[in-house]
Amino acid sequence: xxxxxxxSPQQAMADRAEYARKGIARGRSVVVLQYTDGVLxxxxxxxxxxxKVSEIYDRIAFAAVGKYNEFENLRIGGVRYAxxxxxxxxREDVTARGLANVYAQTLGTIFSSAAEKPYEVELIVAEVGxxxxxxxxxxxxxxxxxxxxxxxxxxxxxxxxxxxxLDQRHRDGMTLAEALRLAVDSLSRDTNGGERTxxxxxxxxxxxxxxxxxxxxxxxxxGRQLSRLLDGHAAGEQEKGQPGEGAGESSGTGSTGxxxxxxxxxxxxxxxxxxxxxxxxxxxxxxxxxx
Amino acid sequence: xxxLGQHAxxxxxxxxxxPAVQGVIEAPHGTTIVAASFPGGVxxxxxxxxxxxxxxxxxxxxxxxxxxxxxxxxxxxxxGLAVEMVKLFQLELEHFEKVEGAQLSLEGKANRLSxxxxxxxxxxxxxxxxxxxxxxxxxxxxxxxxxxxDVTGGRSEEHGxxxxxxxxxxxxxxxxxxxxxxxxxxxxxxxxxxALYDAADDDSATGGPDMARRxxxxxxxxxxxxxxxxxxxxxxxxxxxxxxxxxxxxxGPRAALL
Numbered sequence: 337x338x339x340x341x342x343x344s345p346q347q348a349m350a351d352r353a354e355y356a357r358k359g360i361a362r363g364r365s366v367v368v369l370q371y372t373d374g375v376l377x378x379x380x381x382x383x384x385x386x387x388k389v390s391e392i393y394d395r396i397a398f399a400a401v402g403k404y405n406e407f408e409n410l411r412i413g414g415v416r417y418a419x420x421x422x423x424x425x426x427r428e429d430v431t432a433r434g435l436a437n438v439y440a441q442t443l444g445t446i447f448s449s450a451a452e453k454p455y456e457v458e459l460i461v462a463e464v465g466x467x468x469x470x471x472x473x474x475x476x477x478x479x480x481x482x483x484x485x486x487x488x489x490x491x492x493x494x495x496x497x498x499x500x501x502l503d504q505r506h507r508d509g510m511t512l513a514e515a516l517r518l519a520v521d522s523l524s525r526d527t528n529g530g531e532r533t534x535x536x537x538x539x540x541x542x543x544x545x546x547x548x549x550x551x552x553x554x555x556x557x558x559g560r561q562l563s564r565l566l567d568g569h570a571a572g573e574q575e576k577g578q579p580g581e582g583a584g585e586s587s588g589t590g591s592t593g594x595x596x597x598x599x600x601x602x603x604x605x606x607x608x609x610x611x612x613x614x615x616x617x618x619x620x621x622x623x624x625x626x627x
Numbered sequence: 628x629x630x631l632g633q634h635a636x637x638x639x640x641x642x643x644x645x646p647a648v649q650g651v652i653e654a655p656h657g658t659t660i661v662a663a664s665f666p667g668g669v670x671x672x673x674x675x676x677x678x679x680x681x682x683x684x685x686x687x688x689x690x691x692x693x694x695x696x697x698x699x700x701x702x703x704x705x706x707g708l709a710v711e712m713v714k715l716f717q718l719e720l721e722h723f724e725k726v727e728g729a730q731l732s733l734e735g736k737a738n739r740l741s742x743x744x745x746x747x748x749x750x751x752x753x754x755x756x757x758x759x760x761x762x763x764x765x766x767x768x769x770x771x772x773x774x775x776x777d778v779t780g781g782r783s784e785e786h787g788x789x790x791x792x793x794x795x796x797x798x799x800x801x802x803x804x805x806x807x808x809x810x811x812x813x814x815x816x817x818x819x820x821x822a823l824y825d826a827a828d829d830d831s832a833t834g835g836p837d838m839a840r841r842x843x844x845x846x847x848x849x850x851x852x853x854x855x856x857x858x859x860x861x862x863x864x865x866x867x868x869x870x871x872x873x874x875x876x877x878x879g880p881r882a883a884l885l
Contacts, residue, residue, distance in 0.1 A: 391725055415725045416630055423631075423718050424638065552721075 352447065352454045356478035359402060359456025365492030366399045366460065367522055368485075369506060370471050371515035374464045374545045374553065378519035381540040389542045391554035393418040393430045395464050397544050401492035402457035402478075410439060410459065427551065432463030436474040436482055444480025454478055458491040464544035464553055468508065490522065498522045513568050516541065520566065536562045639715075639746070659794035659826040659833040660690060660701030661819045662762045662773045663802060664787060665810035668850035669771025671762040672819040673701045674794070674827060675842050676834030686834065691845045693854040695720040698736055698763030699847050703792030708750060709757040712743055733765040737774040737782055745780030760791045764849045771849060788818075794826030794833035801825035804882040813865075816846050816857065820865050821879055836866040 364380040366388055377399050379388040388407075389399045392414050400407035417438055418430045439459055447454045459476040475483040475491060488506040490498035501522045510518070524534045541557040548555065557565065631638055660673040673690040676683060684706075691701040692713045700716065702709035719739060724730050731739070740761055747757055761774040773785040788806050790798040801822040810818065820836075823844050827835030836843050843862040848855050857865075873879060 385728075387728065390728070412726055415722065419718055419722045419725075420631070420635065423714070424635070 348450075349448075353479060356447070356454045356456050360458050360478065360491075361493050363401045363492050365490055365494050365498055365523060366401050367488065367490045367498060367502065367519045368399055368460050368462055368473055369488045369502065369510070369515045369519055370468060370473070370486075370508070371510045371512050372468065372508075373512065373547050374543050375462045375471055375473065376512065376515045376519060377460075377462075377540075377542045377544075378516065378523065379540040380523050380534060380538055382538050387540060389540055389556075391552065392435065392461070393422065394427055394551050395544060395553050396430065396432050396435060397462055397542065397554050399460040399462075399491070400457055402455070406455045407457040407459065410442065410455075410457065413442070414439065414461075432461050432472045432474060436461045436476060439476050440480045440482045442480075443476060443478060447479045458495075460485075460489060460491060462544060464546050466546065494525075497525065501525060512543065513565050516565050536566055656684075656703075656705060656793075656832065658690075658703055659790065659792040659798050659823060659830065660703050660760045661790040661795075661798045661802060661822045661826075662701070662760055662785070662788060663806060663810070663815045663819050663822075664762075664771040664773060665812060665815040666808075667771070668764055668812065668848060669762045669773060670812070670815045670819050670846060670848050671699045671701050671760065671773075672816070672823060672844050672846040674823050674834045674844050675837070676827075676832065677706050678832045681831075683834075686837065686840065687842050689845055691847050691856075692717070693847070693856075694736065694761070694763070695724065695730065696853045697730070697766060697849060698733065698761065699849055699854055700740065701760045701762075701791070702757065703759065703795070704757040705750075705755040708747065708755055709759065712747065712757055712759070716740055716743060730766075732767070733763045733772060736763065737761055737784075740774075741776060741780045741782040743780075744776050744778065748779060751778040758791050760789060762849060764851060764853075766851075769851070790822065790826075792826075792833070794823075794830035797829045798822040798826040801879070805880065812848055812850070816848065816862075817865050817869065819846065820844055820862070820869050824869055824873065825879060836870060838867075838870060 366377065366379040369376045375397070377389040377397060379399065381388050386404060388401065389397065390411060392398050396418065398411055398414055400411065414435055418435060421430045421434070439461065443455060446452050455478055458478060460473065461476065462473045463471065465471050473485040473489055475485050475489050477483070487508070488499070488502040490502060502518065505518055520534055520539065524532045526532060539562065541562055543555055543557060544553045545555055546553060656678050658674060658676055658678065660671070662669060662671045671691055675687050675689070677685040677688040688706065690703070691699060694700045694713070694717055700713055702713060716739070720731060720736060740759065744757060744759070751757070756778045758776055758778060761776070763772060764770070765772050773789045774782055775785050775789045775791055776782055787808070788799070788802040790802065802818060805818045805821055823833070824835055827833045834842070841859070841863065843859065843866045846857040846862050846865070848857065
């Protein structure tokens with residue numbers, strides 16, 4: 337009769353945490369910043385179809401890094417939680433705090449359950465308020481803890497370096513263009529100190545804009561609008577550069593997010609069956625939502 | 628909605644036990660909704676009256692709602708059930724859009740509404756029917772489209788104009804004489820207000836523009852730019868112009884005989 341090896345709980349948890357951290361560190365980063373009219377999300381993401389940033393509800397958005405199929409599950413769960421809450425009670429009653437709690441419960445349960453592998457994801461849930469002081473940003477690491485963030489936050493591969501870069505330079509009351517410039521600058525710094533050029537094609541940009549007249553404050557910044565904002569920034573530093581497209585092509589030679597793409601592809605397979613598989617996978621989560 | 632069905636079935640209209648009462652329940656009813664398309668979009672408008680038997684239950688009810696960015700739904704029938712149906716319909720379109728990252732096609736939306744009306748058939752048999760009119764801008768075909776329904780969920784696409792509710796017979800006849808293919812947005816809005824005026828003229832359950840209380844019909848326009856509800860000032864201008872002319876010609880504009 338063989339006795340199983342004894343592994344101390346500390347060791348087991350440390351191993352799981354390291355596993356999750358390594359998974360997250362492989363991906364590209366996402367940064368979230370407050371600006372004067374709301375909250376800005378910028379992700380380095382060459383894919384147009386597989387989003388890292390998306391809408392959850394009227395004033396709430398979600399950003400994630402890590403394994404696509406895992407955070408996509410969490411995203412759909414979040415949308416369901418929010419829509420069900422809003423339908424049962426009122427649209428006002430759906431809050432980022434409630435949603436972050438549900439995510440924390442789910443991630444925490446998965447992290448400490450021995451039967452499952454921990455999720456290799458890190459999430460950000462943000463809600464835009466009526467004034468900048470009312471904005472809320474929550475960061476949810478892989479182990480189910482919640483960190484209440486202010487001003488700026490970064491998650492993903494190079495998060496520590498990017499956060500410290502952002503912390504030094506971010507201030508309250510930035511305009512959208514300024515905040516976007518800062519976000520892109522922070523993302524284009526390499527681990528080894530080098531700089532890459534990030535163009536509109538490599539970026540996924542979205543805002544929660546409190547000035548939008550609609551109830552749903554989430555808006556993606558795409559195509560021409562994005563190039564215009566980025567161009568305004570380029571024009572500030574150099575002279576009036578070429579229009580968006582030219583600039584985009586010339587610097588397309590830089591590293592084309594190999595990691596990000598890999599993760600994306602894995603996710604695509606998951607998404608095909610999302611109708612059925614997501615529903616199954618979400619069961620534990622919706623259970624948590626009820627508590 | 629599949630998830631709601633599994634998770635909280637009591638929230639779905641079709642899954643409720645039917646009330647055991649026989650005969651018609653007195654509940655507020657909504658009344659006339661009209662729609663007309665024009666090159667580049669569609670207008671959907673509704674009067675403001677809700678009735679309960681011979682009593683006017685509410686003078687300023689709103690019966691036209693945005694379903695999402697590019698479509699709207701106007702309701703006739705039992706107000707409480709209809710408003711809930713619209714709420715669920717809006718939720719479903721928004722949910723689909725967020726989960727899939729793309730909007731449902733206009734056909735898809737129309738079909739979904741059809742299923743929701745059918746699930747209410749039991750209630751409809753007891754006199755609590757809901758019969759909406761659905762209009763939207765089809766981004767693929769680049770034109771406004773109108774869908775009408777019957778109580779069993781039967782869906783039919785209407786070309787040009789349509790009406791539903793108790794005053795729909797009169798409104799449709801009025802629109803038939805007024806409608807032209809080459810309407811501008813403003814002309815289409817005027818035509819539907821004329822039609823609502825005629826419906827109110829002949830149907831007691833439809834309210835006309837209430838000049839004294841400044842209650843005017845709800846007029847919404849859906850174009851490539853999305854859903855837009857005309858402001859009270861815009862509608863009052865149209866309603867006043869119509870009213871002005873009716874003081875001289877109570878039956879409204881005359882169509883050519885031949």
